[in-house]
Every structure is written in C-alpha cells, then in structure tokens.
Amino acid sequence: PSPLDKEQAQGLKAIRHFLKVRTSYDVLPLSFRLIVLDTDLLIKKSLNILTQNGTCLLRRPISRDEHADVQLTAIVSAPLWDSDTSRFAGILTSTDFINVIQYYCQFPDEISKLGQFRLSSLRDIEKAIGAIPIETVSVHPSRPLYEACRRMLKTRARRIPLVDVDDETGRETVISVITQYRILKFIAVNNEHNTVMLKKCVREVNLGSYTNLATVHMNSTVLDAIHMMVDRNISCVPVVDAENRVLNAFEAIDVIPCIKGGAYEELDGTVGEALCKRPDDSPGIYTCGEGDRLDSIFDTIRKSRVHRLIVVDDDNKLKGIISLSDILKYVLLYGDEDAGGGREKAQQRFAT
Ligand code: ADP
Structure with a gap:
C-alpha cells in the first residue's frame, strides 16, 4: 500500500475507535x-x-444571563x-x-x-x-x-x-x-485530526452510486418522483434538465407540503411546483466532484446541513450520488474484513 493508503487506513481506524468509545x-x-x-x-x-x-x-437560555x-x-x-x-x-x-x-x-x-x-x-x-x-x-x-x-x-x-x-x-x-x-x-465535528488523513478522492474509493441513476425533470409529476423513490428504496432523486445538468433534488420530505390539508390532487402537480413549497430555510443541495477528497467532504458535513452529495462534472452534469449511508458504510466497513466489509465486497456493493 502507498503512504496515502496507509494514512487513509489509519484515519479510518481512529474514527472507528472513536465510535467504539463514545455512546x-x-x-x-x-x-x-x-x-x-x-x-x-x-x-x-x-x-x-x-x-x-x-x-x-x-428563546433559549444559553447561560444564566443570556x-x-x-x-x-x-x-x-x-x-x-x-x-x-x-x-x-x-x-x-x-x-x-x-x-x-x-x-x-x-x-x-x-x-x-x-x-x-x-x-x-x-x-x-x-x-x-x-x-x-x-x-x-x-x-x-x-x-x-x-x-x-x-x-x-x-x-x-x-x-x-x-x-x-x-x-x-x-x-x-x-x-x-x-x-x-x-x-x-x-464524527466530523470531533474528528478533524482524523478526517484530515482521509486524502483519497471519491473516485479512488468508489464512494457512492454512479450507474442506473434515478432522476426526474422539473415538469415530472410528484407522483412519478414518489414511485421512483419507492421502487428503488431511495430517499431522493436529483432533478436534471434535458442536458442532464443538475438543477435540484426532490426529497422524500418534499411530499409533506403536497398532502398537507388533504390536497392529494397536488401530487399530480410538477416537481418544480412542489419544490416551491419548501420552507425558506431549507438548505438546498450540496455537490462535489469525483476528484474531491474525503477530507473535504467531511469539512462540508462539519459546516453544513448535508443530507447527501450530488456528484457533478465541470459542466454541472450529473455523475452520481453519495448518500449518508454510503459515507457511513465506508467509514465503518471499508477494508475491515472482521466487520464483513472486505475491499472486494465494498467495491461490489458500490458498483451495483
Ligand atoms: P440514505 O440511506 O442516506 O437515505 P438513500 O436511501 O437515498 O440514502 O440511498 C441508498 C443507496 O442508493 C445509496 O447507495 C445511494 O448511493 C443510492 N442512491 C441514492 N439515490 C439514488 C438515485 N437517485 N439513483 C440511484 N441510486 C441512488
């Protein structure tokens, strides 16, 4: 293994140790x-x-006077x-x-x-x-x-x-x-010294899904998006334009405003209309490139409300999706034969 591999393995080991000593x-x-x-x-x-x-x-107390x-x-x-x-x-x-x-x-x-x-x-x-x-x-x-x-x-x-x-x-x-x-x-907030060791990039560790991606367009119906999420057992579908450029992502929770008040007809409305019903403070989407390193992904998690990362190329075209479960799986299982996450197994998993 290269020095980079060694450092990566050391970082993962330290994070796993952290998870074992915390409750x-x-x-x-x-x-x-x-x-x-x-x-x-x-x-x-x-x-x-x-x-x-x-x-x-x-208004919450942060100290006795403030x-x-x-x-x-x-x-x-x-x-x-x-x-x-x-x-x-x-x-x-x-x-x-x-x-x-x-x-x-x-x-x-x-x-x-x-x-x-x-x-x-x-x-x-x-x-x-x-x-x-x-x-x-x-x-x-x-x-x-x-x-x-x-x-x-x-x-x-x-x-x-x-x-x-x-x-x-x-x-x-x-x-x-x-x-x-x-x-x-x-993990991100308490392990900055360990996550800096994760210098391999998304492409090198095969993090996320890259084939057979489920996507919708702005004018697809909300029901189309829901059926896609149910069939594939996923919690989000990227919204792309005709050139496969990423515009947004439709999430499972976006259905709630569509059925609130019993207005089930709104499900025949478009994804674009449904996205307009999001609260003002919704965090939006986070993207990354296949060449981005894992330490920078952890920086994003540390600083923002990230629920997944959409992988795009330089033209903002959709390449893949990295879900939180993909990241958690990598952190816990990658290369750990004892935990049932051998290298081959992890790669097979990511390739499907
Ligand atoms: P989470 O478990 O974090 O909620 P998902 O259920 O959305 O994430 O993702 C489960 C798996 O499906 C992950 O391996 C992820 O990479 C993959 N995945 C997520 N969204 C899509 C999509 N739109 N198309 C194809 N695969 C996806």
Missing part, C-alpha cells in the same frame, strides 16, 4: 426537545404538527406512543406518508376515509399496499455508538430510537432518536 447518548445535544405523537392522533393532524414545529422560533433566539429546524419524524399499552410504537417518518399516498393511488375510492385514519392505522396501510415494514430496531443510549451505526447499516434504518427502561416502572422510555445525519455530523 449514542454522547451524540445528543445538551438540551433538546422530543415530540412524541400519540397513535390515536389523526394522520392529517400529525402532518400539521410536523410542519408547524418546523418553523417555530424559541438568551438566544434559536430557529428550530423542521421536524421530519417523531416517535409514536401507544397510550393503550403504554408502549413505544415505532417512528413516524416520511416513508409513512409515502405509504399513505400509495394507498390513495391503489384505493382512490377510499379518499373520503383517508381523513379519518389515525396513526394507529399506519401498519394496516402498510399491509394493504404490500409494503415491507421497516424493522423497528432501537438501541440503548449508553451502548457504544458503533453498535447503533452497525444496526443502522444492517437494517437500512435512517434513524434509530434510543430506548431506555425506567428503573421504577420497568417501562420503556424513548430518550431521543439518532439519525445518520447526526452521527456523521458528530
């Missing part, structure tokens, strides 16, 4: 709020709650609570809303009933459309973070609830939810 609890901010929704709530009301909470401004205005970022998911059984009942995510949309497409006559569905009906909706339920896994907050990461990659869950058991009542308590995004941010 999921460490990832949580000092103060945070957790919105838990009762499964008895109407689905349409849950949509309002998610969108309302995305835009509120809070306060700061904190713009809360949009909530895109929430743990569910079944008050009949007093148990945690999974997490509500954009996939659930996409399931509701698919249900509406398959059973258009039931549109009048749709407004009466409660969050407790989500599992029935899943069954009715034949969707494979997302495995509900959880981790204990004081277990190593490495474990939460491995579990995420294994189940393809993009977020995992941290569930503890109350000593007195023996009941489960949801402490918070951790996401791939939060974990990568935590």
Whole structure:
C-alpha cells in the first residue's frame, strides 16, 4: 500500500475507535426537545404538527444571563406512543406518508376515509399496499455508538430510537432518536485530526452510486418522483434538465407540503411546483466532484446541513450520488474484513 493508503487506513481506524468509545447518548445535544405523537392522533393532524414545529422560533437560555433566539429546524419524524399499552410504537417518518399516498393511488375510492385514519392505522396501510415494514430496531443510549451505526447499516434504518427502561416502572422510555445525519455530523465535528488523513478522492474509493441513476425533470409529476423513490428504496432523486445538468433534488420530505390539508390532487402537480413549497430555510443541495477528497467532504458535513452529495462534472452534469449511508458504510466497513466489509465486497456493493 502507498503512504496515502496507509494514512487513509489509519484515519479510518481512529474514527472507528472513536465510535467504539463514545455512546449514542454522547451524540445528543445538551438540551433538546422530543415530540412524541400519540397513535390515536389523526394522520392529517400529525402532518400539521410536523410542519408547524418546523418553523417555530424559541428563546433559549444559553447561560444564566443570556438568551438566544434559536430557529428550530423542521421536524421530519417523531416517535409514536401507544397510550393503550403504554408502549413505544415505532417512528413516524416520511416513508409513512409515502405509504399513505400509495394507498390513495391503489384505493382512490377510499379518499373520503383517508381523513379519518389515525396513526394507529399506519401498519394496516402498510399491509394493504404490500409494503415491507421497516424493522423497528432501537438501541440503548449508553451502548457504544458503533453498535447503533452497525444496526443502522444492517437494517437500512435512517434513524434509530434510543430506548431506555425506567428503573421504577420497568417501562420503556424513548430518550431521543439518532439519525445518520447526526452521527456523521458528530464524527466530523470531533474528528478533524482524523478526517484530515482521509486524502483519497471519491473516485479512488468508489464512494457512492454512479450507474442506473434515478432522476426526474422539473415538469415530472410528484407522483412519478414518489414511485421512483419507492421502487428503488431511495430517499431522493436529483432533478436534471434535458442536458442532464443538475438543477435540484426532490426529497422524500418534499411530499409533506403536497398532502398537507388533504390536497392529494397536488401530487399530480410538477416537481418544480412542489419544490416551491419548501420552507425558506431549507438548505438546498450540496455537490462535489469525483476528484474531491474525503477530507473535504467531511469539512462540508462539519459546516453544513448535508443530507447527501450530488456528484457533478465541470459542466454541472450529473455523475452520481453519495448518500449518508454510503459515507457511513465506508467509514465503518471499508477494508475491515472482521466487520464483513472486505475491499472486494465494498467495491461490489458500490458498483451495483
Ligand atoms: P440514505 O440511506 O442516506 O437515505 P438513500 O436511501 O437515498 O440514502 O440511498 C441508498 C443507496 O442508493 C445509496 O447507495 C445511494 O448511493 C443510492 N442512491 C441514492 N439515490 C439514488 C438515485 N437517485 N439513483 C440511484 N441510486 C441512488
């Protein structure tokens, strides 16, 4: 191996060590709020709650005398609570809303009933459309973070609830939810000295997907984009022009404003129209080139709200996509035979 390979391996090893000595609890901010929704709530009301909470401004204490205005970022998911059984009942995510949309497409006559569905009906909706339920896994907050990461990659869950058991009542308590995004941010912020060792570029380590890319145009319908995301089990499709130049990206959460208020007709609207409904503070897309080094990708993660990177050439034409799961997989498994991520395996995986 070249000195560059050695340094890269050393950097990865140090990050993996970091993940093994930190717990999921460490990832949580000092103060945070957790919105838990009762499964008895109407689905349409849950949509309002998610969108309302995305835009509120809070004055929070930062020290005994000082306060700061904190713009809360949009909530895109929430743990569910079944008050009949007093148990945690999974997490509500954009996939659930996409399931509701698919249900509406398959059973258009039931549109009048749709407004009466409660969050407790989500599992029935899943069954009715034949969707494979997302495995509900959880981790204990004081277990190593490495474990939460491995579990995420294994189940393809993009977020995992941290569930503890109350000593007195023996009941489960949801402490918070951790996401791939939060974990990568935590790695980036606390490992600058290790990420600088990752000098190999995206092309050299085959990071991301480059073939058979799913894309839409501005005038494609929202339903087209949704079906593409469902069929391919992906959370985003790049929006390109006729020359394959990247204009934007349509994400799973972009469906929420389209169905808020029960206006399912808006799904026949265009991707371009749907993107106009995004909140003003939405972060936009991040791009990179195939020659960009991993350390610069970690710099971007450290500084910005990155949920994926779109790989473009010098003419801004689409080349590929690097998802957070691709990055997490690389960081955890690449070259680590023991973890089941041998070099060949990782390359095969990236080539498909
Ligand atoms: P995440 O798990 O971070 O939410 P995705 O589910 O979108 O990311 O991505 C899952 C896998 O599919 C990744 O390997 C990613 O590179 C690939 N992928 C994501 N979007 C697309 C797309 N539009 N076309 C082809 N492959 C994609």
